[in-house]
Every structure is written in C-alpha cells, then in structure tokens.
Amino acid sequence: MKTDGGGWMLLYAYKHKGGDKFDLVTALPTSPHGYSHQLLNNLGISPGWAQELRFYCTTSHHSRVVHFKTSNRNIVQTAYDGKKHFSLSDWKIRNTKLNGHTAHIPDAVNSIWATFQSTPGFTDFPFYTSGAYLWGIAPRYKSGRFECDDFPYNHAYDTLHQVFVRS
Numbered sequence: 001m002k003t004d005g006g007g008w009m010l011l012y013a014y015k016h017k018g019g020d021k022f023d024l025v026t027a028l029p030t031s032p033h034g035y036s037h038q039l040l041n042n043l044g045i046s047p048g049w050a051q052e053l054r055f056y057c058t059t060s061h062h063s064r065v066v067h068f069k070t071s072n073r074n075i076v077q078t079a080y081d082g083k084k085h086f087s088l089s090d091w092k093i094r095n096t097k098l099n100g101h102t103a104h105i106p107d108a109v110n111s112i113w114a115t116f117q118s119t120p121g122f123t124d125f126p127f128y129t130s131g132a133y134l135w136g137i138a139p140r141y142k143s144g145r146f147e148c149d150d151f152p153y154n155h156a157y158d159t160l161h162q163v164f165v166r167s
Contacts, residue, residue, distance in 0.1 A: 012163035021144035057148035082120035103149035
C-alpha cells in the first residue's frame with residue numbers, strides 16, 4: 001500500500017454489506033475489500049518488528065472517514081496477540097491523521113473495551129465515544145454491529161474497516 005510512504009501490510013479487512021451478519025474470519029486478508037483478519041504472532045512475525053498501525057473505515061451511513069496511524073507501543077502490541085494492551089490515553093497520543101480523515105475518532109474517544117478479551121484485537125469496540133462515535137466490528141451481537149464513527153446500533157449500513165501494519 002502506497003499511503004503515507006508505502007510499506008503497509010493489511011491485517012484486518014472487513015467489507016460488510018448492510019444487512020449481512022457473518023462471523024469473524026481468522027485468515028490473512030487477500031483483498032483490501034475482503035472479510036478477515038490475522039494477528040502478527042500467527043504469521044510468525046517477531047515482537048518488535050511492527051512500528052506503526054494504520055486504521056481506516058467508511059460507512060454508507062454518513063460521509064466521514066476514519067484514517068489515522070499510530071506508533072503507540074501498547075496499541076501496536078495488540079496486533080501481535082489480539083489482547084487489548086492499550087488504555088484510553090493510548091488512543092489520544094502519538095496518532096497522526098492521514099489524507100482524507102474527517103472523523104471524530106480517535107480524538108473524541110472517551111471509552112475503550114479493553115476488558116473484554118475473547119475477541120481479537122481491533123474487533124468489537126476497541127475505542128469509541130460512548131453513544132456517538134464507534135469503531136465497531138461486532139457481528140457476534142444478536143443485532144450484529146458494524147460501526148464507523150457513528151452509533152446506529154445495528155448492521156444495516158455498508159462499512160469497510162481496515163487495519164494495516166508496517167515496520
């Protein structure tokens with residue numbers, strides 16, 4: 001990927017069509033518009049290799065775009081093992097907005113879902129503004145939830161969530 005100087009490898013790609021509700025898929029994405037994710041540990045990549053993560057999402061619910069990168073070590077560590085090592089303050093420091101970013105998150109983040117460890121890394125709701133702006137990849141809920149800088153509390157809208165890594 002050539003964004004921000006290139007060198008990015010795709011780890012999460014969840015292109016969700018409004019109304020669909022499928023389980024998460026653990027596999028390295030083969031397309032930026034795929035439906036899967038993978039952890040760095042499962043790829044045999046040594047701890048310390050990853051230096052930055054890039055987050056991107058869009059939705060048909062509105063025109064805002066989430067597009068930022070972070071070099072925060074606690075957030076980057078989550079890409080290795082899927083455990084939520086980060087705290088609320090980690091999302092507010094050492095992040096850089098990239099071309100096209102118009103969203104409220106990560107700057108408006110006031111909550112994290114770090115205590116719920118049974119979902120991998122950046123699925124469910126790892127960072128959000130309560131009741132307003134969420135990063136959500138959560139098909140396991142009865143209603144299914146795919147949210148990008150919004151809070152529709154459902155799976156009715158098309159969304160695209162991507163997470164990239166580079167050393």
